[in-house]
Amino acid sequence: MARIAVIGAGMGAMATAARLAVAGHRVAVYERAATYGGAVGSFERAGFVFDTGPGLVHLPAVWRDLFLKTGREPLEKCVGLVQVDPASSHLFADGTRVTLPNASRAGIVSALDAALGGGAGERWGDFLGRARDAWDRSRRPLLEEPLRPDRQLLERDPYPALRQRRLLRTRQASTVAEVGARELADPRLAALLDGCVLGYGLDPRHAPAGASLLPYMEQTFGSWYVTGGLRELARAVYERCVARRVEFVFGAEVVSVVEKDGRAAGVELAGGEVVPADHVVACTGAVPPAGRELWAAGDVRPRAEAAGGLPGRFTVLLALRGARPRSAAHRTVVHSPDTGAEAEAVFGGRLADRPTVTVSRPDDPAGRPDGDHEAVTLSATVAGPSGGVDWSDGALRERYAETLVDAAARALGESPGALRERLLWREVLTPAETGSTPAPALAGPGGRHLHPANTTRLPGLYLAGGHAHPGGGLAHAGMSGALVAGLIVEGADFRGSQ
Structure with missing residues (x-):
């Protein structure tokens, strides 16, 4: 039985801890904050409950697998998991609105054809077919296997872009923005693609075309809501860890990784206490310093931030009078009229004038004081x-909150004034409170969108969570836990999750 110290109590950290504890190891989690969950948080006031991080699950199989492998109770016995249908409603700059069903390619194609016309649905369906190829080609090395030094497969874009002959030259889309312009041939379809990719913290102007697998993943495997909010999933994972005798130490800041005899030998806490460990798993964006360089030439290193830094979320929580209409969509996306200008602002450290705004209206009695009130969450990707x-x-x-409220009024079919008359109170959260949004790892030229491997050059020190392979996102964080646990339990022979 090994002693394992896990730094951080986010979803990737807890997924790692639970799996290692079941394997017979003694696991202690050190979290500088007062609670668990990381970005999966909630805000409660006067009977209203809001998610302050992600609001939906798109690959529930990751969490089903965690609960299956760590205990007898399956995920659905620990949380209420509800498939959201319709999956989303979209309001475009020209006033066109389309509602997309959940996990139905044929239904999505039909809805787009009816709303946008001109063969839009067929073009989107063909695009999803190419995105499926990108998913099939890169899914296992991107999600289910440790990142290997021999990673040539992930340094090529897996998306089979159409070859188009123009002006005596054959061209292919190499970025998400180019896929939208050249293959989708409708600014609304391009906005649908760009908005999805931007929501994952990626710049559609520069993200490889292979990022198209992100909307494919959502529209194929569906959108799921956890009753009571995503914080309930964090609670269930935490309780599974506690049931497997994982020790949690809150208010404990790790300032460094202790090195002894050429390997990780524990952690040092603020105040000077040294906690011995046989293995250390760092699940935070900034890895605490150790006694040696953690990366060598050729390794994927932590990303150097662009001028605008890693993006984050601007969130407005609205407590409203009036019942939620039964016909309301759970999620409505109000698209920016110019996603290129929006991305330029986000990744240039400025505020977009007309951001893409997601309006979440869960039909969940646990989130409101009674049926005569409604809890609505607005969010946009920002610097x-x-x-x-x-x-x-x-x-x-406050000014930017007003920008999001105006967009929400359009989504709800109300005037901004009418929406403000319903407002009891609102809470504004910025990246200063909620942090940055690490993007999922992607295959692409030069491996520029990969994250550091789960192993480091210091034996015994491992990386998990959104800033390590396979990157950000709820499902990806959960997979990082499976990969690190496999590497510790099985060693260098571990070939990936089954």
Whole structure:
């Protein structure tokens, strides 16, 4: 039985801890905050409950597998998991609105054809077919296997872009934005693709075409809501860890990884206490310093942030009078009229004038005081905490909140004034409170969108969570836990999750 110290109590950290504890190891989790869950948080006030991080699950199989492998109770016995249908409603800049069913390619094609016309649904369906090829080609090395030094497969874009002959030259889309412009041939379809990719913290102007597997993943495997909010999933994972005798130490900041005899030998806490360990798993964006360089030439290193830093989320929580209409969509996306300008602002450290805004209206009695009130969450991708926007400026926060409220009014089919008359109170959260949004790992030229491997050059030190392979996102964080646990339990012979 090995002693294992896990740094951080986010979803990837807890997924790692639960699997290692079941394998017979003694696991202790050190979290500098006062609670677990990382980005999967909630805000409660006067009977209203809001998610402050992700609001939907898109690959529930990852979490089903965790609960299956760590105990007798399956996921659905620990949380209420509800398939969201319709999956989403989309309002475009020209006023066109389309509602997309959940996990039905034929239904999506039909809905787009009816709303947009001109063969839009057929083009989107053909695009999903190519995106499926990208998923099939890269799914296992991107999600289910450790990142190997021999990773040539992930340094090529897996998306089979159409070859188009123009002006005596044959061209292929190499970025998400180019896929939208050249293959989808409708600014609304392009906005649908760009908005999805931007929501994952990626710049559609530069993200490889292979990022198209992200909307494919959502539209194929569906969107799921956890009753009571995603925080309930975090609670269930935490309780599974506790049931497997994982020790949690909150308010414990790890300042360094201890090295002894050429390997990780524990962690040092703020205040000087040293906790011995046979293995250390770091699940935070900034790996605590150790006694040696953790990466060598040719390794994928932590990403150097662009001028705008890693993006984050600007979130507005609305407590409203009035019942939620039964016909309301759970999620409505109000698309920016210019996603290129939006991305330029986000990744350039500025605020977009017309951002893409997601409006979440879960039909969940646990989230509101009674049936005569409604809890609505608005969110937009923005420059992150180090991105150049002064998130401490109260006037700026309130002005931008008004921008999102105006977009929400369009989504709800109300005038901005009518929506404000329903408002009891609102809460504004910025990246200063919620942090940055690490993107999922992607295959592409030069491996520029990969994350550091789960192993490091210091034996005994491993990486999990959104800043390590396979990157950000709820499902990806859960997979990082499976990969690290496999590497510790099975060693270098571990070939990936089954």
